[in-house]
Amino acid sequence: MDVNPDDLPDGLVVADADGAVVCFNAAAARLTGREPGEALGSPLPAVLPLEDLDGRRWWQLTDPYGGLAISNGHPERNLLLPGGHEVLVSARYVRARARGPVRRVVVTLRGTEARRRTERSHAELIATVAHELRSPLTSVKGFTATLLAKWERFTDDQKRLMLQTVDADAGRVTRLIAELLDISRIDSGRLEVRRQRLDIARAVRRHVGAHLAAGEPDSRFAVDIAADLPDLWADPDKIDQVLGNLLENAVRHGEGTVTIEVRSASSPRDPGTPGTPGGAGEPGGPGEPGEKATTVTVSDEGPGIPEESMSRVFTRFWRGSRRGGTGLGLYIVKGIVEAHGGVITVERAPVGGARFRFTLPVGAPAFLA
Ligand SMILES: Nc1ncnc2c1ncn2[C@@H]1O[C@H](COP(=O)(O)OP(=O)(O)OP(=O)(O)O)[C@@H](O)[C@H]1O
Numbered sequence: 001m002d003v004n005p006d007d008l009p010d011g012l013v014v015a016d017a018d019g020a021v022v023c024f025n026a027a028a029a030r031l032t033g034r035e036p037g038e039a040l041g042s043p044l045p046a047v048l049p050l051e052d053l054d055g056r057r058w059w060q061l062t063d064p065y066g067g068l069a070i071s072n073g074h075p076e077r078n079l080l081l082p083g084g085h086e087v088l089v090s091a092r093y094v095r096a097r098a099r100g101p102v103r104r105v106v107v108t109l110r111g112t113e114a115r116r117r118t119e120r121s122h123a124e125l126i127a128t129v130a131h132e133l134r135s136p137l138t139s140v141k142g143f144t145a146t147l148l149a150k151w152e153r154f155t156d157d158q159k160r161l162m163l164q165t166v167d168a169d170a171g172r173v174t175r176l177i178a179e180l181l182d183i184s185r186i187d188s189g190r191l192e193v194r195r196q197r198l199d200i201a202r203a204v205r206r207h208v209g210a211h212l213a214a215g216e217p218d219s220r221f222a223v224d225i226a227a228d229l230p231d232l233w234a235d236p237d238k239i240d241q242v243l244g245n246l247l248e249n250a251v252r253h254g255e256g257t258v259t260i261e262v263r264s265a266s267s268p269r270d271p272g273t274p275g276t277p278g279g280a281g282e283p284g285g286p287g288e289p290g291e292k293a294t295t296v297t298v299s300d301e302g303p304g305i306p307e308e309s310m311s312r313v314f315t316r317f318w319r320g321s322r323r324g325g326t327g328l329g330l331y332i333v334k335g336i337v338e339a340h341g342g343v344i345t346v347e348r349a350p351v352g353g354a355r356f357r358f359t360l361p362v363g364a365p366a367f368l369a
Pocket residue numbers: 245249250251253254300302303304305313318319320321323324325326327328329330331353354
C-alpha cells in the first residue's frame with residue numbers, strides 16, 4: 001500500500017540512526033511553521049526544539065539515542081514549541097533488536113485545539129450546571145435559615161409559604177440532577193432502551209389528562225390518533241419523558257390549541273422518507289428501511305421557533321424565551337428518540353407555532369432483538 005506521509009492528519013517526523021530528520025510531512029510543517037526543505041537532514045532537536053511545561057529541553061531529558069536501551073518511546077505528552085505553542089507529542093524509538101541501538105525515532109505531533117475545545121465545553125457545562133444549582137439552593141438555604149432563626153415571629157401562613165418555596169426549589173434541584181444523569185448517559189452512549197409493548201395512544205391521552213387535571217382547559221388540546229397503528233415496542237418510561245417534555249413545551253412556550261397526531265409511517269431510515277437520518281441508532285436492529293414506524297406530531301399556535309434557532313433547539317441549555325426552563329428538555333428528548341433508532345424534527349406549523357415530529361421504528365420486543 002502506498003501511503004504518502006503528507007496525507008496523514010497528524011504531524012510525522014522521522015529521524016534516522018544518527019538523529020538526522022529523514023521525513024517531515026505537511027502536517028508537521030503546518031504545526032511547527034517550518035519548511036520541510038529546511039528540516040530534512042537537520043538534527044532532530046534543532047528541527048523540533050521541544051520543551052516540557054517546566055521549560056526543560058525535551059530531547060536532552062529523554063535522550064532517545066543515548067538513554068536507557070529498554071525505552072521504546074513515550075506516550076502522548078503536552079509539550080511546547082518555540083513561542084509557547086502547545087503540541088501533543090508521542091514518540092517511538094525503533095530498535096533493530098531488543099536493547100539494540102536506535103535505528104529510527106518516529107515522532108507524531110498533534111494540535112491541541114480539538115482537545116481544548118472539548119475541555120472548554122466541559123468547563124462550560126460545569127459552569128452552567130453550578131449556576132443552575134446555585135439559585136434554587138440559595139433560596140432553600142435562605143428560607144430555612146430565616147425560619148430556624150425567627151420561627152416564632154412568623155404566622156403559620158407565612159411559614160407555609162416559605163416551606164412551599166423551599167419544596168419547589170428542592171424539586172427543581174432534584175429534577176435538574178435527574179436530567180443531568182440522563183445527559184451523561186446520552187453523551188456516553190449508555191442510555192438503555194428497554195423495549196416493551198407500548199400503547200402510544202393511551203400514553204398520549206394520559207399526558208393530556210394530566211394537563212387537564214392540572215387546570216388546563218379542555219379546549220387547549222386536540223388529539224387525533226389513527227386507527228391503523230402498528231404494534232410498537234419501545235421503552236415506556238423514556239417515551240413518557242419525550243411526550244411529557246413536548247407537551248409541556250407546547251403548553252408553556254406555545255399558545256392556543258395543542259394538537260397531537262399519532263400516525264403510522266414507514267421507518268425514519270427509509271430513503272424515501274424526508275427528515276434527518278437517525279443519530280445513535282441501533283445498527284442492524286430496528287429502523288431498517290421499509291420497516292413500519294409510528295409518528296407523533298405535537299403542534300401549537302404560539303410564536304414558534306425562529307427559523308435561525310431551529311438548528312439549536314436540540315442542543316443542551318438552549319432556551320429561547322424568558323419562560324424557558326433549563327433548556328435540557330429537548331436535548332434529552334432527541335437523545336431518547338435516537339436511542340430508539342428514531343428521528344425528531346422541528347418545523348413551523350401551518351398556522352404559525354412550533355411543530356415537533358418524532359418517528360419511532362416499531363421495533364421488536366427485547367427478547368427478539
Ligand atoms: N412549542 C414551543 N414553542 C416555542 N418555543 C419552544 C417550544 N418548545 C421549545 N421551545 C423553545 O426551545 C427552548 C428549549 O426547549 P427545552 O425543552 O429544551 O428547554 P426548556 O423547556 O426551556 O427547559 P426544560 O425542558 O429543561 O425544563 C425553550 O426554552 C423554548 O424557548
